[in-house]
Amino acid sequence: MRAEARPQAPFGRRPCEVADSRASGGYHIFTLIDSEGPAPAPGQFYMLAAAPEWGGEGGRPYLPRAISYARVAENLTGGLRLDFLIDEVGPGTSRLARMEPGDSCHLTGPFGSRFSLPRELNPEAAGAILVGGGIGIAPMAVLRRELVDRGIPSRSLLGFRDQAHSGGVDELFGCDSTRLAFEDGSSGHKGYVTDLLLQLLEGDDASSAAVYSCGPPAMLEAVRQICLQREIPVELALESPMACGYGACFGCAVPKADGGYLRLCIDGPVVRGEEIATAMAGEPSVG
Amino acid sequence: MDLSTEICGIELTGPVLNGSGTFDVLAARRVFGDALVEEFPFDCYVSKTITMNPRPGNPPYRLWETPSGMINSIGLPGPGLEGFLERDLAGLAELGVPLIVSVMADCAEDFEVLVRRVAARDEVAGIELNVSCPNVHSGLIVGEQPSETEALMKALRPITGKPLIVKLTPNVANPEEVALGAEAGGADAVSMINTVKAAAIDPGDNRTWLGVGAGGLSGPAVRPIALAQVRVVAAAVEIPVVGMGGISDAESALEFILAGARVVAVGTENFRDPRAGSAVTSGLPAALARRGFGSLAEAQSARLD
Ligand SMILES: Cc1cc2nc3c(=O)[nH]c(=O)nc-3n(C[C@H](O)[C@H](O)[C@H](O)COP(=O)(O)OP(=O)(O)OC[C@H]3O[C@@H](n4cnc5c(N)ncnc54)[C@H](O)[C@@H]3O)c2cc1C
Ligand SMILES: Cc1cc2nc3c(=O)[nH]c(=O)nc-3n(C[C@H](O)[C@H](O)[C@H](O)COP(=O)(O)O)c2cc1C
Ligand code: FES
Numbered sequence: 079m080r081a082e083a084r085p086q087a088p089f090g091r092r093p094c095e096v097a098d099s100r101a102s103g104g105y106h107i108f109t110l111i112d113s114e115g116p117a118p119a120p121g122q123f124y125m126l127a128a129a130p131e132w133g134g135e136g137g138r139p140y141l142p143r144a145i146s147y148a149r150v151a152e153n154l155t156g157g158l159r160l161d162f163l164i165d166e167v168g169p170g171t172s173r174l175a176r177m178e179p180g181d182s183c184h185l186t187g188p189f190g191s192r193f194s195l196p197r198e199l200n201p202e203a204a205g206a207i208l209v210g211g212g213i214g215i216a217p218m219a220v221l222r223r224e225l226v227d228r229g230i231p232s233r234s235l236l237g238f239r240d241q242a243h244s245g246g247v248d249e250l251f252g253c254d255s256t257r258l259a260f261e262d263g264s265s266g267h268k269g270y271v272t273d274l275l276l277q278l279l280e281g282d283d284a285s286s287a288a289v290y291s292c293g294p295p296a297m298l299e300a301v302r303q304i305c306l307q308r309e310i311p312v313e314l315a316l317e318s319p320m321a322c323g324y325g326a327c328f329g330c331a332v333p334k335a336d337g338g339y340l341r342l343c344i345d346g347p348v349v350r351g352e353e354i355a356t357a358m359a360g361e362p363s364v365g
Numbered sequence: 366m367d368l369s370t371e372i373c374g375i376e377l378t379g380p381v382l383n384g385s386g387t388f389d390v391l392a393a394r395r396v397f398g399d400a401l402v403e404e405f406p407f408d409c410y411v412s413k414t415i416t417m418n419p420r421p422g423n424p425p426y427r428l429w430e431t432p433s434g435m436i437n438s439i440g441l442p443g444p445g446l447e448g449f450l451e452r453d454l455a456g457l458a459e460l461g462v463p464l465i466v467s468v469m470a471d472c473a474e475d476f477e478v479l480v481r482r483v484a485a486r487d488e489v490a491g492i493e494l495n496v497s498c499p500n501v502h503s504g505l506i507v508g509e510q511p512s513e514t515e516a517l518m519k520a521l522r523p524i525t526g527k528p529l530i531v532k533l534t535p536n537v538a539n540p541e542e543v544a545l546g547a548e549a550g551g552a553d554a555v556s557m558i559n560t561v562k563a564a565a566i567d568p569g570d571n572r573t574w575l576g577v578g579a580g581g582l583s584g585p586a587v588r589p590i591a592l593a594q595v596r597v598v599a600a601a602v603e604i605p606v607v608g609m610g611g612i613s614d615a616e617s618a619l620e621f622i623l624a625g626a627r628v629v630a631v632g633t634e635n636f637r638d639p640r641a642g643s644a645v646t647s648g649l650p651a652a653l654a655r656r657g658f659g660s661l662a663e664a665q666s667a668r669l670d
Pocket of ligand 3: 319320321322323324325326327328329330341342343344
């Protein structure tokens with residue numbers, strides 16, 4: 079079984095109606111109706127900008143924001159319903175979270191690479207292990223759905239800082255085969271989600287594992303190291319600053335393992351663990 | 366309304382180009398498919414700047430958003446001259462619009478090779494010279510020195526009869542002097558402005574945000590600077606000016622034409638809307654009419670008081 083090629087994005091940005099918008103566990107979920115675009119593939123993202131008033135006080139946000147879709151469904155009256163999970167960290171994400179039903183949002187995409195299926199990563203794979211952190215649970219939720227639809231077993235490990243940064247879990251993940259870690263110990267395992275991953279890999283036959291991960295850079299780098307050391311195939315959905323999302327600006331550089339840079343918006347955001355030099359490019363500790 | 370025009374002999378269906386380095390058509394075609402070519406947003410395509418040798422570009426971060434603009438420090442990643450000629454050029458020739466290739470080098474000798482090799486290709490209508498880079502011999506940034514710019518143009522002019530366009534940097538006190546140097550050396554046009562030198566401080570750590578410390582500002586934030594510079598340069602030189610810097614719609618494009626630009630280029634706005642070039646073009650007739658112009662040519666020959 080192979081994953082289909084990535085879908086092609088319609089040329090240009092298109093206005094989409096906001097159908098729903100609500101708070102969820104410290105995050106925010108909103109729904110856009112896309113009447114033009116193709117169904118996106120797990121791991122892909124869109125560039126979003128509230129219309130018409132995007133630029134807020136102080137002139138930001140100015141550029142559109144890269145946001146992964148968290149769920150896709152057919153819309154009853156045609157087109158797609160795209161759900162997005164938002165962590166308000168600055169003016170762009172705050173503006174997106176403030177959109178109300180009936181508002182319009184510019185959307186371009188879907189953009190970027192998709193997750194492979196477990197057997198494409200590891201012919202011996204018995205199933206998938208999904209490791210999500212914070213807002214990074216959105217692409218994991220999409221991948222989990224896809225695996226369920228294809229009858230491929232998966233286990234989800236989700237990590238959060240605290241309850242105020244743990245939105246979308248109930249809505250996007252069934253509680254079965256999902257384990258939670260909270261750094262503040264407020265529920266689930268007290269500590270990092272990578273602790274859960276290590277436990278699982280010790281109990282399991284690591285040779286039949288395929289790991290997928292999305293979350294903060296430090297978590298992704300930890301997952302990457304754990305998997306590379308054990309020669310477990312791993313795909314990571316990375317983030318980087320992005321201006322365009324379609325390869326135009328060369329701004330989203332991530333260092334490759336063999337030198338040079340990839341453009342995360344077109345060569346990623348899903349990359350193989352061994353493809354990149356670090357999942358923490360640009361972070362202070364890496365210089 | 367007829368928007369056709371020309372720039373130093375290159376016939377154009379309209380006055381909207383792209384800014385070099387702001388629209389990688391080869392990547393965009395993979396993302397958007399043939400619709401990109403069928404509905405190509407520009408009347409002329411300007412390639413990103415090509416260098417002699419392949420370059421990886423700058424370490425991250427490369428982007429910082431500012432009020433109404435952005436700072437970039439991309440660092441001219443690219444395949445180098447040979448890679449460009451062998452792999453990229455064919456794809457750029459399929460766009461159905463004239464092609465201008467941007468080149469940069471750190472000495473006149475390399476500039477000569479770039480211009481000779483690129484100009485020899487039939488697919489290429491003109492060459493833009495990105496002179497915002499230090500000359501290894503003098504240590505001076507060519508585009509900041511009228512004499513260096515003139516000397517470089519004099520060295521390059523005999524190589525080709527194809528149009529040579531000098532891309533001016535705004536990071537000078539008197540851009541018209543550099544433009545006059547370019548004209549004296551035989552340039553066919555100047556394009557302006559390149560990005561404005563800029564820096565950003567990391568909000569979380571006590572360090573600069575961009576991987577190489579500083580970069581260049583673009584977008585609507587620089588538009589007033591660009592308009593002022595286009596105005597003085599267009600008044601000083603006889604050769605035509607390609608105007609750019611924060612153009613986001615037909616109104617702002619027309620402002621550049623009124624400031625003295627013959628044609629315009631859209632840069633950063635492409636990141637917000639991949640069809641920004643088409644949006645500028647489709648808005649131009651109404652924008653021209655609103656200001657009382659019956660044609661693009663009338664606006665091109667209008668003089669501001
Ligand atoms: C492929 C991809 C998928 C993503 N998916 C999601 C998702 O599903 N949900 C979600 O909530 N987020 C997602 N993100 C992250 C999201 O795009 C960013 O959080 C968003 O762009 C932040 O914009 P902002 O204006 O809210 O915050 P900003 O003010 O831009 O701040 C966010 C961070 O950027 C830096 N920063 C601060 N100021 C600036 C500035 N002026 N210019 C540049 N950087 C600055 C700082 O490190 C800051 O912590 C995704 C990112 C990528 C690349
Ligand atoms: C991401 C980015 C990359 C650029 N790369 C180049 C380049 O390779 N060569 C060049 O001459 N100008 C380059 N420029 C400058 C633009 O062509 C243009 O002169 C400048 O951005 C001002 O126009 P704008 O405000 O419409 O973007 C770049 C600008 C940006 C934002
Ligand atoms: S975000 Fe512009 S090239 Fe990737």
